[in-house]
Amino acid sequence: MELLNLNIPSWSDLAYWRPEAILCGTFLAALLGDLIGRGRRPAISFVISVFGLITAGAYSVAAVLHGGAAHTIMGDLIIVDGMAAFFRLLFILAGLATVLFSWTAEEIMGRKRENKAEFFYLTVLMTAAMMVMAEARDLLMLFLSMEAVGLVSYVMAGYMRTSLRSTEASLKYVIFGAVSSGIMLYGLSLLYGMTGAMTFDGIRAGLLAGEVNGLSLLITVILILAGMSYKIAAVPFHFWCPDVYEGAPTPVAAIFSVGPKAAGFALMIRFFYTTLAAGADPSASAPLIELINWPLLMAVIAAVTMTYGNLVALRQLNVKRMLAYSSISHVGYLLMGFVLLTDAGLAAILFYLAVYTLMNLGAFFVVVALNNHIKSEELDDYAGIGFRAPWLGTMMVIFLASLTGVPPFAGFAGKFYVFTAVMDRQWFWLAILAALNSVVGLYYYFRVVKAMFLTRPAEGADTTPLKIHWLQYTVLAVLAVPTLVLGFWFGPLKVLADQAIGLLSTGM
Amino acid sequence: MEITLSHYLLLAGAVFTTGMVGFVIRRNAIVMLMCVELMLSSTNIVFAAFSRFHGNADGHVFVLMNFAVAAAEAAIGLAILVEIFRRRRTVNVDDFKTLME
Numbered sequence: 001m002e003l004l005n006l007n008i009p010s011w012s013d014l015a016y017w018r019p020e021a022i023l024c025g026t027f028l029a030a031l032l033g034d035l036i037g038r039g040r041r042p043a044i045s046f047v048i049s050v051f052g053l054i055t056a057g058a059y060s061v062a063a064v065l066h067g068g069a070a071h072t073i074m075g076d077l078i079i080v081d082g083m084a085a086f087f088r089l090l091f092i093l094a095g096l097a098t099v100l101f102s103w104t105a106e107e108i109m110g111r112k113r114e115n116k117a118e119f120f121y122l123t124v125l126m127t128a129a130m131m132v133m134a135e136a137r138d139l140l141m142l143f144l145s146m147e148a149v150g151l152v153s154y155v156m157a158g159y160m161r162t163s164l165r166s167t168e169a170s171l172k173y174v175i176f177g178a179v180s181s182g183i184m185l186y187g188l189s190l191l192y193g194m195t196g197a198m199t200f201d202g203i204r205a206g207l208l209a210g211e212v213n214g215l216s217l218l219i220t221v222i223l224i225l226a227g228m229s230y231k232i233a234a235v236p237f238h239f240w241c242p243d244v245y246e247g248a249p250t251p252v253a254a255i256f257s258v259g260p261k262a263a264g265f266a267l268m269i270r271f272f273y274t275t276l277a278a279g280a281d282p283s284a285s286a287p288l289i290e291l292i293n294w295p296l297l298m299a300v301i302a303a304v305t306m307t308y309g310n311l312v313a314l315r316q317l318n319v320k321r322m323l324a325y326s327s328i329s330h331v332g333y334l335l336m337g338f339v340l341l342t343d344a345g346l347a348a349i350l351f352y353l354a355v356y357t358l359m360n361l362g363a364f365f366v367v368v369a370l371n372n373h374i375k376s377e378e379l380d381d382y383a384g385i386g387f388r389a390p391w392l393g394t395m396m397v398i399f400l401a402s403l404t405g406v407p408p409f410a411g412f413a414g415k416f417y418v419f420t421a422v423m424d425r426q427w428f429w430l431a432i433l434a435a436l437n438s439v440v441g442l443y444y445y446f447r448v449v450k451a452m453f454l455t456r457p458a459e460g461a462d463t464t465p466l467k468i469h470w471l472q473y474t475v476l477a478v479l480a481v482p483t484l485v486l487g488f489w490f491g492p493l494k495v496l497a498d499q500a501i502g503l504l505s506t507g508m
Numbered sequence: 509m510e511i512t513l514s515h516y517l518l519l520a521g522a523v524f525t526t527g528m529v530g531f532v533i534r535r536n537a538i539v540m541l542m543c544v545e546l547m548l549s550s551t552n553i554v555f556a557a558f559s560r561f562h563g564n565a566d567g568h569v570f571v572l573m574n575f576a577v578a579a580a581e582a583a584i585g586l587a588i589l590v591e592i593f594r595r596r597r598t599v600n601v602d603d604f605k606t607l608m609e
Binding site: 139140143144147151154155158161162164165167168170171172174175178179181182183185186188189190192193196197198247 | 517520524527528531537540541543544547548550551554555557558561562564566567569570573574577580581584585588589591592595596601604606
């Protein structure tokens with residue numbers, strides 16, 4: 001075998017990578033803009049970031065409309081296919097919504113903040129890194145893209161440098177993030193040793209060709225899962241999640257709760273589907289999944305994650321912490337789609353992720369908007385606030401109802417697809433447990449609604465109507481309308497998700 | 509004695525375990541970060557050994573990239589620690605309880 005098999009990338013490859021290239025350029029331009037404005041003109045960075053995200057979004061939409069086969073670029077490191085296109089749109093939506101909304105968020109733009117513009121271009125950089133996570137098809141790119149997202153998030157969690165809580169959240173994030181990526185890296189190195197390959201296809205071929213010991217494969221998979229569970233905050237690697245969400249500024253928590261999680265799922269889908277399940281001959285892959293008893297492993301993680309998240313969310317009196325635990329339980333629902341590694345299950349994950357991004361961002365943004373005025377996220381301080389800001393309250397009801405999963409909201413359609421994917425293969429106990437968990441969720445989500453609309457504010461409390469910035473209303477409406485519409489008109493999104501997963505198995 | 513692949517793997521396993529145990533039992537944040545560096549270094553040994561074993565350069569490339577990532581991680585971790593130390597005068601993780609319930 002040749003010692004160095006270098007596949008020299010050509011410049012024409014970049015044509016398939018315009019959105020990522022634009023975002024990297026946007027990051028540099030916004031950074032430069034901040035330097036030129038000497039840190040006192042955040043508007044420069046804000047405008048550059050918004051335009052960069054919109055341009056990248058336009059190119060991503062064009063790529064989807066254009067269709068076409070999957071392309072591997074940069075040698076074999078990266079693949080641009082249907083799934084990558086799906087996640088590109090998702091991440092750009094999340095990044096753009098966060099940047100626009102944060103422009104009027106006190107926690108980011110408040111008078112005492114020194115480094116306002118940083119938030120905008122770090123969000124852009126994180127968006128680009130998350131897009132690469134969804135495109136990696138090589139262990140090297142997998143690790144580098146995960147670290148890129150991780151490193152940016154550590155800095156963003158500590159955004160409020162003078163706040164004890166923010167720096168503490170950041171330290172917890174960086175220490176446990178580093179150790180979990182160390183554990184994952186050890187698993188990756190063992191996998192490389194077993195197969196002698198770095199690309200996902202090569203690993204799969206190596207696993208099928210050689211005599212693989214079931215136990216060593218199981219240990220390797222568990223080590224790798226440890227690192228990935230940390231990214232998506234699945235039990236038992238969830239403990240950073242509530243602390244970081246509570247300590248970090250709320251707009252940062254908002255993008256953490258959807259972006260890196262969705263990127264982690266994208267990475268897991270491509271990695272485990274390609275190495276363990278996919279291939280021209282599906283029957284050949286069954287031994288690998290059964291060798292390590294994958295369905296049971298995933299079912300237990302999913303069941304524990306959703307139940308734990310829900311039960312702890314019940315006792316939370318801080319809305320941000322409650323949303324953190326609720327996001328853990330949603331990870332549990334999402335992991336259900338992984339149990340069988342079937343096309344239907346993975347497409348259900350994609351659909352749910354899109355819906356989850358809309359509703360969870362929305363719920364966090366309402367918290368940001370309220371924090372601007374009442375400077376608190378405690379449930380008690382939300383008493384009667386629905387009457388001071390009726391539109392904001394209504395939107396919060398939409399997002400929370402969708403998170404609960406009651407029809408006719410989008411969350412219901414998302415849960416429906418995940419549940420049917422599991423029940424198709426007779427995993428009834430998991431589906432029943434998930435349904436029970438959704439009922440538990442009803443209690444703590446509606447406690448917020450009750451506080452906002454049914455509780456009387458304390459005597460002498462301020463009851464003047466809140467003034468919400470028009471930009472915030474616009475972003476919230478953009479998130480709330482699809483949350484409503486996708487509840488009964490979910491066909492197109494479902495088709496998009498099915499196509500993305502369908503291409504994954506055939507486009508290699 | 510001839511040094512074989514398994515010797516390298518045993519060494520890497522020992523270094524990884526040292527890092528992991530150190531991470532769990534020490535409470536000083538700087539020592540914890542150093543233990544993580546040990547864990548990352550142990551994977552470098554595995555990658556380099558297997559790269560030689562399989563006769564392809566992929567593992568060596570990974571090691572080089574890993575250096576850069578480990579350095580970046582240490583830089584960010586220490587920067588955050590300095591910021592915390594300025595306000596709290598301690599780097600013991602047991603004292604960081606503002607966010608506990």
